[in-house]
Amino acid sequence: MASRLGVGVLILAALLGSATAQAGYGEYTAAAQGMAPEGAPTSETPVPPAQTPPPPAPGLRYGFYSRSCPPAEYFIREVVAKAIRKNPGVGAGLIRMAFHDCFVQGCDASVLLDATPANPRPEKLGPPNFPSLRGFEVIDAAKALLENFCPGVVSCADVVQFAARDAAFFLSGYKVSYRLPAGRFDGRVSLENETLAFLPPPSFNLTELLDSFRAKGLDVDDLVVLSGAHTIGRAHCSSFSDRISTPPSNMDPGLATVLRGQCPANLNFTNDPTVVQDIVTPNRLDNQYYKNVLRRKVLFNSDAALLTSRQTASKVVENAVIRGRWERKFARAMVKMSLIEIKNAGNGEIRKNCRVVN
Numbered sequence: 001m002a003s004r005l006g007v008g009v010l011i012l013a014a015l016l017g018s019a020t021a022q023a024g025y026g027e028y029t030a031a032a033q034g035m036a037p038e039g040a041p042t043s044e045t046p047v048p049p050a051q052t053p054p055p056p057a058p059g060l061r062y063g064f065y066s067r068s069c070p071p072a073e074y075f076i077r078e079v080v081a082k083a084i085r086k087n088p089g090v091g092a093g094l095i096r097m098a099f100h101d102c103f104v105q106g107c108d109a110s111v112l113l114d115a116t117p118a119n120p121r122p123e124k125l126g127p128p129n130f131p132s133l134r135g136f137e138v139i140d141a142a143k144a145l146l147e148n149f150c151p152g153v154v155s156c157a158d159v160v161q162f163a164a165r166d167a168a169f170f171l172s173g174y175k176v177s178y179r180l181p182a183g184r185f186d187g188r189v190s191l192e193n194e195t196l197a198f199l200p201p202p203s204f205n206l207t208e209l210l211d212s213f214r215a216k217g218l219d220v221d222d223l224v225v226l227s228g229a230h231t232i233g234r235a236h237c238s239s240f241s242d243r244i245s246t247p248p249s250n251m252d253p254g255l256a257t258v259l260r261g262q263c264p265a266n267l268n269f270t271n272d273p274t275v276v277q278d279i280v281t282p283n284r285l286d287n288q289y290y291k292n293v294l295r296r297k298v299l300f301n302s303d304a305a306l307l308t309s310r311q312t313a314s315k316v317v318e319n320a321v322i323r324g325r326w327e328r329k330f331a332r333a334m335v336k337m338s339l340i341e342i343k344n345a346g347n348g349e350i351r352k353n354c355r356v357v358n
């Protein structure tokens with residue numbers, strides 16, 4: 001009884017707290033503009049904090065490239081900064097890419113491999129990735145720079161996780177900031193049929209989401225915290241169209257009306273527009289997602305599902321109301337996700353070109 005009352009009070013506080021959302025967005029615009037002006041010296045690019053985190057997975061180390069390729073992390077950060085300045089949506093794509101890589105064959109850059117005659121249906125062509133996954137050119141640009149400077153040293157799998165880390169850093173106005181262990185190897189296996197098998201679709205309920213996260217060693221807190229990435233980026237109408245013609249009870253009717261205006265009734269592969277996921281602060285990686293969940297203003301059933309258990313609902317409220325909490329948790333969960341099923345020299349390699357096996 002007491003705890004239910006507590007959650008009610010917190011929900012109220014979350015709704016009241018929303019008045020500050022606009023101010024938060026203005027602050028972002030300023031931060032983004034001051035981020036790294038085109039052509040300006042980049043020496044003031046902030047460096048991740050030096051707190052020493054717990055030991056990572058076997059074979060991985062913090063500062064892994066500090067001797068073999070000292071500027072590696074810096075190069076990747078600069079390439080990501082430049083890409084995000086041009087289009088913040090690409091940053092969302094990079095964060096999603098890290099997730100889609102890790103959940104299929106582990107964090108091994110298998111999502112980057114192009115189709116070849118020998119492997120005509122790689123992960124990249126699976127429905128969760130094609131045509132929606134974006135940011136591949138950013139990975140290519142970073143890898144090209146690295147290959148030029150220290151050939152054969154930095155794995156594509158590490159580039160993907162660093163790029164997501166850096167995208168989170170910039171899109172959060174430097175609030176999500178973390179050190180990332182590296183030393184991942186690139187995989188040689190990439191199969192389309194494994195995408196639908198391991199990547200949860202937006203129709204999933206809480207039980208199904210928890211099962212898919214548990215299969216990858218992630219828990220209920222990770223699910224709630226990582227879902228917060230839906231505070232940026234976009235979604236194709238086809239990803240939630242089942243929820244707008246007759247809105248389910250877990251969706252705000254006003255949002256459904258807005259979405260009906262943005263999405264054509266007769267969707268098909270060539271006519272499938274996108275909408276922003278977070279209508280309040282679309283390009284800012286912040287805790288607005290949780291406020292949206294509480295108001296039922298989220299696109300997917302998988303988002304709304306976070307309110308269907310007491311445990312997850314109270315985590316949603318905590319992330320919505322406690323300042324700074326989600327940003328810290330998100331950093332930790334991204335590191336944990338980046339350690340899924342790491343390959344080694346025996347079953348992996350350092351690719352020369354992220355799109356093809358050596």
Ligand code: HEM
Nearest residue numbers: 092093096099132200201202226229233234235236239302
């Ligand atoms: C919990 C289960 C999840 C489901 C069911 C899910 C599903 C989806 C779907 C359907 C889209 C829209 C794709 C499109 O139509 O273009 C999307 C976008 C996105 N997802 Fe998730 N997702 C989940 C978890 C995650 C996680 C763990 C992350 C990262 C930590 C993430 C990051 C993103 C981002 C950033 C976007 C926007 C991408 C862009 O703008 O290009 N998602 N997600």
Ligand SMILES: *[C@@H]1O[C@H](CO)[C@@H](O)[C@H](O)[C@H]1NC(C)=O
Nearest residue numbers: 191192193194195196197198
């Ligand atoms: C995907 O297909 C391959 C062979 O093409 C098969 O060995 C594997 O078991 C399949 N995986 C899943 C999850 O269906």
Ligand SMILES: *[C@@H]1O[C@H](CO)[C@@H](O)[C@H](O)[C@H]1NC(C)=O
Nearest residue numbers: 203204205206207208209308
């Ligand atoms: C979630 O979906 C599965 C599979 O459709 C179903 O068996 C289960 O009962 C559902 N769980 C909840 C909590 O609705």
Ligand SMILES: *[C@@H]1O[C@H](CO)[C@@H](O)[C@H](O)[C@H]1NC(C)=O
Nearest residue numbers: 264266267268269270271272
């Ligand atoms: C898709 O929808 C658009 C707009 O309604 C239509 O012009 C086009 O012919 C459709 N394409 C296919 C392949 O059905």
